[in-house]
Amino acid sequence: MSDVERQWTTRLRRRAVAALPPDKLLPDTQPSYVASWIYVFGVTTMSALAVVIASGCLLALRGPQWWHTSSVGHFVNSLHLWSVEIFFFAMVVHLWGKYFMAAWRGGRSLTWVTGVVTFLTSVGAAFTGYVSQTNFDSQWISTQAKDGINATGAGAYFNVLNTGQMLMWHIVLLPLAAVLLTAIHVLLVRVKGVVPPFDERAGAPAVTNHDANDANDTNDEKVVDA
Amino acid sequence: MSFGNVVGALVPLNTLGRYVHWHFIQISVANLIVIALMVLTFVVALVAPFPGRRRRRENR
Structure with missing residues (x-):
């Protein structure tokens, strides 16, 4: 093993890429069962979190006198509150959905x-x-x-x-x-x-959109746009 | 009159909160409404058709 291969950065990069290759990190498609409203609440939660953090940064910049007395401060303060409300609302629905899917199946316990x-x-x-x-x-x-x-x-x-x-x-x-x-x-x-629904074949390989268009009706392991 | 004043006139926001008290359970009406809305959203998310799903099936 060469000096370069022994470097911790090289070893870490190889392990990271092996665990999460780019096409898996940012996939183009998702399995067909993801085309359901129950799957949108995770990303809704993250979107709300982004607004929470952004509005919180604005409040930190200007301070309490600003958010208590000015109209813009009141607005940003309310934005912070209501984004938190949406954050928790979406997170609870996401939690219920994943609970009834038993989303810890298939080696996903750490995700849960x-x-x-x-x-x-x-x-x-x-x-x-x-x-x-x-x-x-x-x-x-x-x-x-x-x-x-x-x-x-x-x-x-x-x-x-x-x-x-x-x-x-x-x-x-x-x-x-x-x-x-x-x-x-x-x-x-x-x-x-x-996590797939209970009646889906767990761990089935995803296919491309092109493959999905050519497949017959009985094969339900198809993909949708990510 | 501002939008806030109009909404404030419809929903009295400057009064004591209303509570539902049933045996050992006590919860504000506001929180109860939020929980009911979450349950409703959950059920609708399970049964409402997702846009484009039928088109994708027809394309197969």
Whole structure:
């Protein structure tokens, strides 16, 4: 083995490309069973997350006085709230869909687990957002929450009455974790593929659109545009 | 009158929240409506035809 082949960068690149070749990372087509509304809620969740992050960056740029007093600030603040509402709405429907599909089948357990952990992380991000509003609502929520958090023993490290600490959790740690976990979740979906319905032949190879047009009606393992 | 004022006139937003209380379950009407909408969306997503699906089948 040459020096170049022994480099960790070379070995890492080869392992990454073997696990996730470019056509699998960004596929042109998807299996025919993906042509259903129940499959759109994952990407809806990610689209909402993009708006959450973008509107959150705008709020971070201008600060609380801006989002409390100016009309544009109110608008961006509302955009942040409603994108979070859509994020959770779509994520819950996505979760129900995947639960009833038993989406952990076919070696997809880690995909399921990363989804669950992302959901729990997002709940934490939403909660720290509520106590970071810097208004009477956030004061009320934090004073209501403190006893519950203290009862768990976590209050020594996670003090909901500490606005600065909650804000840092909300705008640094939890968004980082949520975005990182989402990226891992999507990569795992790319590696293992979208879980097929129960009556589909699991692991059937995808074919091209050209092949799909030429195939007979009995073969249902066809593709749709990605 | 702004759009916000019109909506505010239709839906009173400056009152105490309404709650549904059934045995040990207590939930605000707003949250109950959101859950109902999620269930409705889930059912519609299962049964509603997806655009282009029939065309793709006919092309085979």
